[in-house]
């Protein structure tokens with residue numbers, strides 16, 4: 001059986017990390033040593049993604065009128081700009097990962113010199129884009145990154161996903177990797193969630209999608 005693995009490190013950016021990130025995930029920075037160990041393995045392709053929003057992005061609570069614009073607490077209905085019949089309920093966030101700001105930078109501790117491609121996502125202000133592959137609309141899709149193209153062009157068979165946040169961008173990236181036909185592995189100890197309480201449900205979604213959660217040493221043995 002052919003085995004050509006890729007590593008996808010999701011959104012390990014200043015705004016998702018303590019102490020200064022606007023959307024800091026608890027212990028977000030603590031996963032960097034594990035990520036650097038993964039980066040030292042012979043993955044055929046190593047990719048880092050960046051959440052990369054314009055200042056007027058639809059997911060920022062600050063871009064909506066009160067009272068339903070509370071970061072973390074408010075939900076908002078996004079309509080597919082290409083099809084008014086398709087809608088998505090989504091969560092509003094503090095401003096984060098704005099293009100050109102310090103918060104959008106990958107954390108300096110990450111060994112970025114070992115990364116082959118940096119994939120930016122979330123640039124279209126009209127849609128949320130947790131997955132590093134595409135926005136959640138399907139009828140039609142609004143915004144796609146170059147991630148699927150890179151992985152298919154390289155003949156990748158297996159995608160290993162890690163990074164931030166476990167319950168948002170890591171989850172949706174892993175689910176889309178499966179949909180793209182790759183065997184998909186999430187390196188659990190190299191992720192951290194926004195809401196720890198949501199993780200049992202995330203693991204159920206993985207099970208249903210035939211995605212395996214492994215620890216770093218298992219990835220070391222496989223790759």
Ligand code: VGL
Pocket residue numbers: 010011016051093130164165166167168169170
């Ligand atoms: C993310 C919330 C908003 C993530 C991105 O990278 O998980 N979460 N934008």
Ligand code: ZN
Pocket residue numbers: 051053059096097122
């Ligand atoms: Zn975002």
